[in-house]
Amino acid sequence: MRMIVLLACCSLLLITLNACIRDAPYKIAGPNMPLQLNDGWEVAAPEDVGISRQSLDSIYTQFIAEDRFFNAKSLLVVKDGKLVFETYCRDLQDRDRYSNIQSVTKSVTSLVFGIIYSEHYVDSLSQTLYSILPDKFPSDGSKRTITMRDLFTMRSGILFDNDVFSVEIYTDESRDPVKYILNKPMYAEPGEEFYYRDCDPHLLSYAITRLTGRSEEVWARERLFAPLGIEDYYWDSDHFGTSMGAHGLHLRPRDLAKIGQMVLNNGVWRGRQIVDSAWIAESTRQQTTTSYQVAPDIRGYGYYWWVLPRWDAIEAWGHGGNSILIVPNQALVIVMTSMPHTDNDVVGTRSEQFHELVSPLIGGS
Amino acid sequence: MCERSFFVALRKELSIIRFTRPLGSRQIEGRILHRARESRLEVKSHFSMDKISLVGSEFKPGKRLATAFVITLLFSVNACPETKQSPADPARHLGVVLGAGIGSYREDLVVPISFDGPAFILGGQYSVRTARNSLQIRLCISAAPLKNRFSHEAYSTTLELRPSWTRMVWSNGHSRQFWGGIALPLQMRNLFLASWDDAHLYWLTTHSLAVVGEYHTSLPRLGYTVIRLDLPIIGLVSRPPDYRYRQQEPLNHFSYHFSAPNKSFDLKTIWGFQSPLLQVMIRPESRGTLLSLGLELALDHCREPKDIWILNTRLLVRYQWKIS
Numbered sequence: 010m011r012m013i014v015l016l017a018c019c020s021l022l023l024i025t026l027n028a029c030i031r032d033a034p035y036k037i038a039g040p041n042m043p044l045q046l047n048d049g050w051e052v053a054a055p056e057d058v059g060i061s062r063q064s065l066d067s068i069y070t071q072f073i074a075e076d077r078f079f080n081a082k083s084l085l086v087v088k089d090g091k092l093v094f095e096t097y098c099r100d101l102q103d104r105d106r107y108s109n110i111q112s113v114t115k116s117v118t119s120l121v122f123g124i125i126y127s128e129h130y131v132d133s134l135s136q137t138l139y140s141i142l143p144d145k146f147p148s149d150g151s152k153r154t155i156t157m158r159d160l161f162t163m164r165s166g167i168l169f170d171n172d173v174f175s176v177e178i179y180t181d182e183s184r185d186p187v188k189y190i191l192n193k194p195m196y197a198e199p200g201e202e203f204y205y206r207d208c209d210p211h212l213l214s215y216a217i218t219r220l221t222g223r224s225e226e227v228w229a230r231e232r233l234f235a236p237l238g239i240e241d242y243y244w245d246s247d248h249f250g251t252s253m254g255a256h257g258l259h260l261r262p263r264d265l266a267k268i269g270q271m272v273l274n275n276g277v278w279r280g281r282q283i284v285d286s287a288w289i290a291e292s293t294r295q296q297t298t299t300s301y302q303v304a305p306d307i308r309g310y311g312y313y314w315w316v317l318p319r320w321d322a323i324e325a326w327g328h329g330g331n332s333i334l335i336v337p338n339q340a341l342v343i344v345m346t347s348m349p350h351t352d353n354d355v356v357g358t359r360s361e362q363f364h365e366l367v368s369p370l371i372g373g374s
Numbered sequence: 375m376c377e378r379s380f381f382v383a384l385r386k387e388l389s390i391i392r393f394t395r396p397l398g399s400r401q402i403e404g405r406i407l408h409r410a411r412e413s414r415l416e417v418k419s420h421f422s423m424d425k426i427s428l429v430g431s432e433f434k435p436g437k438r439l440a441t442a443f444v445i446t447l448l449f450s451v452n453a454c455p456e457t458k459q460s461p462a463d464p465a466r467h468l469g470v471v472l473g474a475g476i477g478s479y480r481e482d483l484v485v486p487i488s489f490d491g492p493a494f495i496l497g498g499q500y501s502v503r504t505a506r507n508s509l510q511i512r513l514c515i516s517a518a519p520l521k522n523r524f525s526h527e528a529y530s531t532t533l534e535l536r537p538s539w540t541r542m543v544w545s546n547g548h549s550r551q552f553w554g555g556i557a558l559p560l561q562m563r564n565l566f567l568a569s570w571d572d573a574h575l576y577w578l579t580t581h582s583l584a585v586v587g588e589y590h591t592s593l594p595r596l597g598y599t600v601i602r603l604d605l606p607i608i609g610l611v612s613r614p615p616d617y618r619y620r621q622q623e624p625l626n627h628f629s630y631h632f633s634a635p636n637k638s639f640d641l642k643t644i645w646g647f648q649s650p651l652l653q654v655m656i657r658p659e660s661r662g663t664l665l666s667l668g669l670e671l672a673l674d675h676c677r678e679p680k681d682i683w684i685l686n687t688r689l690l691v692r693y694q695w696k697i698s
Contacts (some may be wrong), residue, residue, distance in 0.1 A: 022687070024672065028477040030683045032523065033486035076524065079485075080570070082620075099619075108620035243621065259621055348484075348619065350573040355526055 031219045031223065036073050036098045041065070041087075043095035047277065048263060049238045053091035059262040060086070065094050071366055073098045078366070079356045080329055080348035083107065083262040086370065087270055087342040092263070107242050108261040109349035111327030114209045114244075114258040117268065118232070119161070119313035121225050122217065123276075123288030124232045130220045134158035137167075141216045145187040152191055155199040157216070161312040164350045168196040169208040174255075178211070179247055186247055187215050200214050203297045203310060207255035214254030225252035236283045237271060239264045256327070262346050267332040269342035270325075293323045306361050317364075319372050330358025336371055392634055424576040432565070462555050464502045464602045467694035471497040475670075475688025477518035482680040483616060489520035492517055493686050497534075499694060505542070508553065512536040516686070526569035532686075533562045538586050553588040555628055556602050561649070563674060563684055574618050580611025580649060581639075597658035600666070604651040610639040611647050616679035640678075647676040655690070666692040 010156040024340040034221045043052040049161050055065055063088070071077055073096070082103050086094035097103045125131065139146055139153040139159065146153060169177075169190060178186045190208045197204075213224045221228065229252075234242060243266070245257030260268075267278065271295065276284035295309030295316040309316035315324040323331040330347030477493030480486060485687025513535050519529040540555030559583070565576040584606040591599050615638075640646075655668030667690070674684040 020667070027476045027478040027490060027685055030480050030488045030685050032480075032488055033482075035485050035487060077527075079524070103620070158552060158627075168531055245622070257548045257622075285621075292679055348570070350571045350622065352569045352572050355569040 019211075034075070036075050037101070039097055040071050041069050041094055041096040043092045044139050049267065050092045050263060051090065053088075053093050055086075055093045058088040058091055058093055060088055060093060060370065067369060068366055069096060076320060078330070078347075078358050078362070079344065080351040081358060082348060083344070083346045085262055085266050085344040087344075089265050090270060090274075090338045091156065092266065095262075096355065097262075105241075105344070107261045107264075108331075108346050109257070110327060110331045111256045111328040112207075112267070113260075113325040113331050113333060114253065114256045115313040116325035116333070117192065117229065117258055118213060118254045119212050119292050119311075120233055120268070120272070120284050121228050122161075122213065122312075123284045123292060124228060127285040131157060132336050134161065138212060138216060141219050142187060142212075142334075145170055145185070145191055145215075147188075147192050148243060151195060157340065158214070159199045160216075161215045161262060162310060163198050163203050163205050163209055163211070164197075164297065165199045165209045166199045166201060167191070167193050167206070167208055168194045168247075169193045169206055171205070171207050172331050174207045186249060186251070187212065204237050205299070205310075209252075210254035212254075216219065217254075218251055224250065225254060234264075236281055236356065237264065237267045237278055261346055265333050265346070266344045267340055269325075269335050269344060273337055273340065273342055278307065281342050282373050286309075289357075290293050292323060306364065315360075319364075323372070324360070328357065329353065330363060332360070333365055334363075334367065339371065343370065393457075400473070405444070406535060416677040421500075433533060437499065441651075445595045454472070458655065460593060464504050464698075466698045467499075467501045467503075468696025469499055469664065469692060469698050471495065471499050471512065471514055471690065471692050473516075473688040473690040475668065475686060477516075477520065477530060478526070478683070478685045479520060479565055480681070480683040481520075481565055481567065481576050482682065483614060483618065484567050486522075486681075487522045487526075487698075489526075489530075489567070490523045491518050491520035493530075493688060493692070494690060498694060503644035507542075510538050510540075512538075513630070515678075518686075526567075528567045528569065530566070531564050535560045536604075538584075540586055540588055549592045551588075551590040553586075553590065555586045555588075557584040557586050558582070559584055559604065559606065559651075561674075573622055576614050576682075577612065577674055578647075578684065579612040579639075580609050580647060580674075580676075582604065582606035582611075582647075582649065584649075593656070596656055598656060600653070600654070600655045600668075602651075605644070606647070606649045608646045609642060610646065611676055612637060613641045613676060613679060614640045627628065642676070642678075646678065649674045652692070655692070662696050664692070664694040664696075666690075668696075 012251070036322065043050070047050045055062055055344050068084070069237070072081060082099045083097045084094070085092065094106070134157045136157050136158065137153060138155045152167065159165045178189065190212060195203070217225045217228065220301065224246070226246065229244070234240070239260065241261060243259040245253045247253060263307060271278040271283055272289055275286040276282055276289045292312035294311055294312045296312060299310050300307050301308035305319045307318055311323065315326055317324060321338055322336040322338050323332060327349070329349050329351045330345055331349065332345045334343040345363055347358050353359060397403060403689040473495035475493050476490065478488050478490045481486040493516055495514050495516035497512060499510060499512045501508065501510045516532045520530060522528070536557055538557035538561040540553040542551055543554045544552040560581050561579065564579045567576060584604045586602065588600055588602045593599050650673055651670045653668060655666040657664060658664040666680050670688050670690045672686045674682070676682050
C-alpha cells in the first residue's frame with residue numbers, strides 16, 4: 010500500500026512539475042489600421058472606400074484567434090488602390106521582414122516571363138523546350154514535344170511529385186537538375202493532363218536563363234521589383250545558381266500587395282507599364298481545368314495563376330497560407346502570409362479556409 | 375560461499391533475509407527471519423523465478439510472480455561473493471539505466487506552445503568508486519512523442535553523455551556524507567515539430583562544465599538516499615538560427631544530417647543557459663550489484679535566439695553489476 014501511495018505521489022509530482030512549462034500567447038491583437046509610410050502605398054480608412062468596419066472586425070477576430078489560422082502572420086486589404094487594413098498577428102516586425110511565399114513564386118515567374126515575352130526572346134508559347142535546351146534532353150524523344158504552354162499549364166507530362174522534388178533536386182544535389190527532371194518518367198503525353206508540380210516552373214526558370222543569358226532573379230530585380238520599389242527580398246537558387254521558378258522567393262507583405270495591385274491594373278503601377286497588359290490578360294485567363302471541381306471552390310488554372318470563377322477572381326497561392334487574391338470587379342486585393350513550412354493538414358491554412366475568412370469582403374456565393 | 379544479511383521491508387513487518395549462494399551455482403537459498411512473529415521461514419529462489427518455496431507453503435507461479443520478482447531482485451542485489459576489499463580499492467560497476475516520465479518542450483523559435491508527452495530513457499552507466507572518490511560515466515538516449523493542446527504532434531530525442539567525478543568532502547560517520555565534484559555533460563536535444571515546421575530540425579546542444587553536489591544519507595531498512603544536483607555553469611551551446619520562422623535554410627545546405635545540430639556553438643555562462651539536473655535516488659546498501667530507484671528532474675533553458683524550455687521528469691531505475 011505504501012508503495013502504491015508513494016508511486017501515486019511521485020506521478021502527481023511529475024505531472025505537476027511539467028505543468029510549469031506553460032503556453033504563452035502566440036498571437037497578438039495588434040493594430041489593424043495601416044500606417045502611412047513612404048513606400049508607395051496610400052492608406053485610407055475602410056469606410057472611405059466602401060468597406061464596412063464590421064466585416065473587417067469580424068475577419069480580424071477570426072484571424073487573431075489562437076485555435077484557427079494557426080500559422081498566419083499577416084493580412085492586408087487593398088481597395089481601390091489604397092491600403093485599408095493591415096494586421097500582423099505574430100510579430101509586428103513582420104511588416105518589415107520578407108518571408109518565404111512558397112508557390113506564390115510561380116505567379117511571379119509568370120510575370121517575369123511576361124516581361125521577357127514582350128521583348129521577343131520567345132516566338133510563341135508553342136515553342137518547344139527542346140528548342141531551347143536541346144543538350145539537356147535524353148535520347149528518348151518522348152519529351153521533345155513539351156511546349157512552353159505545357160510548362161505554364163502544368164501539363165508537361167513529367168512525373169515528378171512535389172513531395173520529393175526539393176529533396177531530390179536540392180538536398181541530394183543532383184549533378185544536373187534539368188537533366189535529372191527530364192529523365193523522369195511521363196504520367197501522360199505533353200499537353201494532355203493538368204498535374205500541379207514544381208518541376209514545370211523550374212524548367213521554365215532554366216529556359217529563361219538560357220534564352221536571355223540572365224537568371225530569372227536578375228530579370229525580376231531590374232524589371233519588376235525595381236519599378237515597384239521592392240528592394241528587400243530574397244530568392245533561393247539551386248546549386249547551379251538558377252533561380253527557383255516554383256518556390257523560394259521571399260517578399261514582404263506590402264510588396265506582395267504591390268504585385269497584386271499591379272496585376273489588377275493590367276500591369277501598371279503608379280502610371281508605369283511594368284508587365285505587358287496582353288500577357289496579364291492571357292496569363293490570368295483560365296487555360297486549363299484542374300482537379301478542383303467541387304463548388305464553391307471550383308478552380309481553373311491560367312499561366313501559374315489560379316482562376317476562381319466563384320468571384321471572377323485570380324489568386325497566387327503558396328503552401329501553408331500565402332496568397333495574393335485579386336478580385337478585379339471589386340478593385341480588391343487581399344494578401345495573407347503564413348509560416349511557410351507547416352503541415353497543411355494540421356497547422357497550415359488551406360485555401361478554402363482563407364476564402365471562407367475573406368468572403369464577407371467579396372460577397373457572392 | 376558467502377553469507378550476508380540485509381534488511382528489507384516485506385509488507386508491513388520487518389523481516390531479515392538471510393541467504394546463501396553457492397559459488398558457481400544459479401541457485402539462491404535463504405531464510406526469512408520473521409521478527410515480528412518470531413517465526414522462521416525458509417525461502418528458496420531460483421534465478422528463473424519460476425518458483426519460490428516457503429517452509430510450510432509455496433508461492434505459486436503466476437499468482438505470486440510479482441512478489442517473487444521483487445524478492446529475487448533484492449536477493450540478486452546482494453547475491454555476490456564477498457570479497458575482502460579495502461576502502462581504497464576501486465569498485466567498478468557497469469549497468470543499465472531505464473526510465474519513464476513526462477517531457478515538456480517549448481520552442482519559441484517556432485511557437486510558444488508547450489508540447490508534452492511520455493518520455494522514455496534508456497542507457498548505460500559505468501562507475502568506479504573508492505571510499506572517497508567516484509567516477510561515473512552515463513550514456514543515455516531518450517525519446518518522447520509529444521502533443522500540444524491542439525493535438526499537434528512533435529517528436530523529441532536526446533542523446534546524453536555525462537562523465538562526472540566527485541569526491542567526498544564531508545562525512546558524519548557512515549550515516550551522512552556530502553560529495554562534491556564536476557561533470558562534463560554533452561547533451562543533444564533534438565526536436566522535430568512535424569506539424570509546425572516539417573522542413574527543419576530544432577535543437578539545443580550543449581557541452582558544458584557543471585558543478586556537482588551529492589548528499590548521501592542512510593535510511594533505516596532501505597539503504598541510502600542520494601540527492602544529486604548537477605549545475606552547468608559554463609558551456610558551448612548550439613541553437614538553430616532565428617530566421618526559420620520566415621525563411622528556409624538554403625536548400626543546397628539543409629539536411630537532417632546528424633552533424634547539423636552541432637554547428638555554430640556559442641560560449642555561454644549560466645546566465646545564458648540553464649541545465650540543472652536533480653536526482654533523488656534510493657539505493658539499498660550493497661557492495662555488490664547496485665540497484666537504484668528514484669526520481670530525476672532535468673530542466674533546460676536557453677534564451678537565445680529565442681527561448682527554449684525543456685523539462686523532463688522521470689522515474690529512474692539503475693541496475694549495475696560489479697565488474698571488478
